[in-house]
Amino acid sequence: GKSYRIASIPGDGIGVDVTVEARKVLDRAAASHGFSLSWQEFDWSCERYTKTGSMMPDDGIEQLSRFDGIFLGAVGFPGVPDHVSLWGLLIPVRRAFTQYVNLRPVRLLPGTTSALAGRSAEELEMVIVRENSEGEYSEIGGRHNRGQANEVVLQESVFTRVGVERIIRYAFELAKTRTGRVCSATKSNGLIHSMPFWDEIFAEISAEYPDVHAEQCHVDALAARMVQAPDRLDVVVASNLFGDILSDLAAAVTGGLGMAPSGNINPMGEFPSMFEAVHGSAPDIAGQGIANPVAQILAGAMMLDHLGETVAAQDVHAAVEKVLEEGAVQTPDLGGKSTTAELGSAVVAAL
Amino acid sequence: GKSYRIASIPGDGIGVDVTVEARKVLDRAAASHGFSLSWQEFDWSCERYTKTGSMMPDDGIEQLSRFDGIFLGAVGFPGVPDHVSLWGLLIPVRRAFTQYVNLRPVRLLPGTTSALAGRSAEELEMVIVRENSEGEYSEIGGRHNRGQANEVVLQESVFTRVGVERIIRYAFELAKTRTGRVCSATKSNGLIHSMPFWDEIFAEISAEYPDVHAEQCHVDALAARMVQAPDRLDVVVASNLFGDILSDLAAAVTGGLGMAPSGNINPMGEFPSMFEAVHGSAPDIAGQGIANPVAQILAGAMMLDHLGETVAAQDVHAAVEKVLEEGAVQTPDLGGKSTTAELGSAVVAAL
Ligand SMILES: CC(C)[C@H](C(=O)O)[C@@H](O)C(=O)O
Ligand SMILES: CC(C)[C@H](C(=O)O)[C@@H](O)C(=O)O
Numbered sequence: 001g002k003s004y005r006i007a008s009i010p011g012d013g014i015g016v017d018v019t020v021e022a023r024k025v026l027d028r029a030a031a032s033h034g035f036s037l038s039w040q041e042f043d044w045s046c047e048r049y050t051k052t053g054s055m056m057p058d059d060g061i062e063q064l065s066r067f068d069g070i071f072l073g074a075v076g077f078p079g080v081p082d083h084v085s086l087w088g089l090l091i092p093v094r095r096a097f098t099q100y101v102n103l104r105p106v107r108l109l110p111g112t113t114s115a116l117a118g119r120s121a122e123e124l125e126m127v128i129v130r131e132n133s134e135g136e137y138s139e140i141g142g143r144h145n146r147g148q149a150n151e152v153v154l155q156e157s158v159f160t161r162v163g164v165e166r167i168i169r170y171a172f173e174l175a176k177t178r179t180g181r182v183c184s185a186t187k188s189n190g191l192i193h194s195m196p197f198w199d200e201i202f203a204e205i206s207a208e209y210p211d212v213h214a215e216q217c218h219v220d221a222l223a224a225r226m227v228q229a230p231d232r233l234d235v236v237v238a239s240n241l242f243g244d245i246l247s248d249l250a251a252a253v254t255g256g257l258g259m260a261p262s263g264n265i266n267p268m269g270e271f272p273s274m275f276e277a278v279h280g281s282a283p284d285i286a287g288q289g290i291a292n293p294v295a296q297i298l299a300g301a302m303m304l305d306h307l308g309e310t311v312a313a314q315d316v317h318a319a320v321e322k323v324l325e326e327g328a329v330q331t332p333d334l335g336g337k338s339t340t341a342e343l344g345s346a347v348v349a350a351l
Numbered sequence: 352g353k354s355y356r357i358a359s360i361p362g363d364g365i366g367v368d369v370t371v372e373a374r375k376v377l378d379r380a381a382a383s384h385g386f387s388l389s390w391q392e393f394d395w396s397c398e399r400y401t402k403t404g405s406m407m408p409d410d411g412i413e414q415l416s417r418f419d420g421i422f423l424g425a426v427g428f429p430g431v432p433d434h435v436s437l438w439g440l441l442i443p444v445r446r447a448f449t450q451y452v453n454l455r456p457v458r459l460l461p462g463t464t465s466a467l468a469g470r471s472a473e474e475l476e477m478v479i480v481r482e483n484s485e486g487e488y489s490e491i492g493g494r495h496n497r498g499q500a501n502e503v504v505l506q507e508s509v510f511t512r513v514g515v516e517r518i519i520r521y522a523f524e525l526a527k528t529r530t531g532r533v534c535s536a537t538k539s540n541g542l543i544h545s546m547p548f549w550d551e552i553f554a555e556i557s558a559e560y561p562d563v564h565a566e567q568c569h570v571d572a573l574a575a576r577m578v579q580a581p582d583r584l585d586v587v588v589a590s591n592l593f594g595d596i597l598s599d600l601a602a603a604v605t606g607g608l609g610m611a612p613s614g615n616i617n618p619m620g621e622f623p624s625m626f627e628a629v630h631g632s633a634p635d636i637a638g639q640g641i642a643n644p645v646a647q648i649l650a651g652a653m654m655l656d657h658l659g660e661t662v663a664a665q666d667v668h669a670a671v672e673k674v675l676e677e678g679a680v681q682t683p684d685l686g687g688k689s690t691t692a693e694l695g696s697a698v699v700a701a702l
Contacts, residue, residue, distance in 0.1 A: 082540035141544030155545035161502035189433035193492030194506035224603035252575035
């Protein structure tokens with residue numbers, strides 16, 4: 001059978017706990033579908049940073065470039081400033097491999113309840129298409145008159161036509177395969193350079209897709225709408241920062257952060273894509289065996305799908321849904337007393 | 352009795368509808384408490400812009416400077432680009448009058464229901480303290496290679512020590528009068544210049560307030576938390592953009608956008624402060640008499656409080672709560688069939 005080379009980077013905190021379980025599930029799905037996953041594990045993490053002064057080796061990106069996929073747990077740990085840990089691993093990988101799409105599907109899974117009152121599962125299914133390579137997350141900026149009364153700090157956002165066009169086009173293509181609706185997050189009333197530009201390109205590209213219903217909404221109003229009227233939202237396209245906020249929010253209004261996967265996708269396939277959970281490393285509950293592995297397992301299913309193993313991906317989804325629906329095995333965040341490993345094993349058994 | 356000079360700018364859309372009702376209520380409260388409000392109305396709006404090419408006259412700021420308070424409906428109308436309407440009126444007023452605090456209290460009022468399942472009113476009371484004079488909303492930036500394949504757009508965020516210190520200090524002072532808890536919204540993992548600076552000043556100032564419980568939370572996680580676990584939030588301090596998003600969200604998880612007032616406050620009182628609703632001009636329902644005037648009435652109560660008329664402000668609050676609790680007069684967003692004017696008159700009667 002076919003074999004895929006996967007780089008596994010469990011990272012920190014519960015990233016380690018959930019990755020183990022997800023790998024069990026993915027290996028089982030592979031075995032049933034006649035392919036295999038050849039894992040190589042990397043200890044790149046805040047722990048490594050504390051020992052060596054860097055999150056990954058100098059040739060880290062080069063090493064990863066030889067893989068078919070990257071499976072990331074989570075990075076971040078108290079004592080290591082976030083901007084060090086993230087800009088030393090997660091963000092460089094996203095950028096070096098032109099993973100310009102961050103795809104974050106959310107839906108209310110069976111056996112779970114929404115934080116919102118009186119909403120059905122159908123009203124709570126959407127996908128956030130987040131720009132993942134530029135925008136508000138830029139290295140440009142700095143501090144002037146450090147520590148003085150007249151200190152000023154600048155932080156530049158950088159939007160390019162190439163970057164904005166490709167993410168918006170991706171969202172429209174995706175909408176054609178779903179409900180045919182796209183909503184763009186903007187804030188052109190406050191951010192008068194970047195967002196009018198974003199809106200202009202959105203208008204240009206929506207003209208190419210007369211069959212897709214296109215609308216735009218200010219990010220503040222859109223956040224409110226996710227809570228008050230999520231039913232008319234399906235594909236939501238957003239800049240790096242807005243997509244980050246809206247995808248956490250979308251996860252919260254559906255089944256919670258323990259359930260939401262995230263794909264950092266290089267659509268042309270010249271470079272490996274990377275799959276992870278939306279949640280972070282949650283150091284407070286790390287190593288206790290209580291983290292919910294569902295998001296990481298579903299991230300694995302996204303990876304299988306991306307590798308072309310569509311049926312195996314669907315099976316993993318179905319197995320997760322079966323276990324959640326039965327409700328016998330639930331981690332504490334789902335209201336149960338089961339461990340991370342028990343939930344992982346239940347999904348393996350359901351396969 | 353004392354008389355206060357108030358500039359009323361109903362603006363556009365439902366701003367006009369709700370301002371009329373709020374004025375009725377405020378005049379009645381004034382009459383009962385032995386003071387008066389001397390209103391002067393300004394037609395500054397998108398309509399004016401369409402006719403004259405500007406939202407307000409050249410000496411608009413100077414005219415407003417002579418008032419004790421500014422009462423704003425809402426600005427914005429289809430056809431007038433948002434960045435024109437807002438930067439031609441709302442934002443210049445905020446900045447010219449150093450209204451560096453945007454105070455947005457939210458709570459679940461009696462007779463209304465939260466979008467969240469199973470939350471009590473006590474869990475849903477908080478106040479967003481939004482920085483209102485700098486940060487992400489800056490005029491600095493521009494477009495390079497317009498329309499070309501290699502087009503680049505820059506948008507600068509500008510944070511100053513003075514600006515960040517004063518808003519964070521305001522939040523801590525406010526927390527002392529409430530539950531003694533402050534949560535700061537950050538995103539230092541993505542925005543590596545501005546937000547580490549914000550966090551540093553937050554840490555400095557929290558050291559001055561050992562009795563206030565200070566924590567920080569990334570804005571994405573904080574948005575999720577407002578939905579999944581709002582109960583431990585009270586004072587939330589945030590930058591201009593984050594405060595904008597979080598305050599709409601906070602309004603949505605409590606009683607909805609029809610209920611949330613907003614004060615643009617110049618704490619030292621050298622300049623007039625401005626009071627408005629969090630919601631916008633909602634052109635789709637304008638002029639139909641169905642807009643909910645509660646947010647605007649409560650904005651009026653904030654104005655009375657700011658003017659020192661604390662008891663009158665409390666009375667307005669109590670009257671609104673009485674009407675909502677009785678539930679006989681409700682606008683469509685509250686599930687009823689009453690008009691804007693009927694709800695306004697009911698509050699007047701309750702006074
Ligand atoms: C209209 C817009 C510029 C404004 C803002 O973002 O400041 C509004 O959303 C608000 O919250 O007052
Ligand atoms: C950890 C952080 C830098 C990251 C981001 O904002 O991109 C995370 O929140 C995410 O959403 O993947």
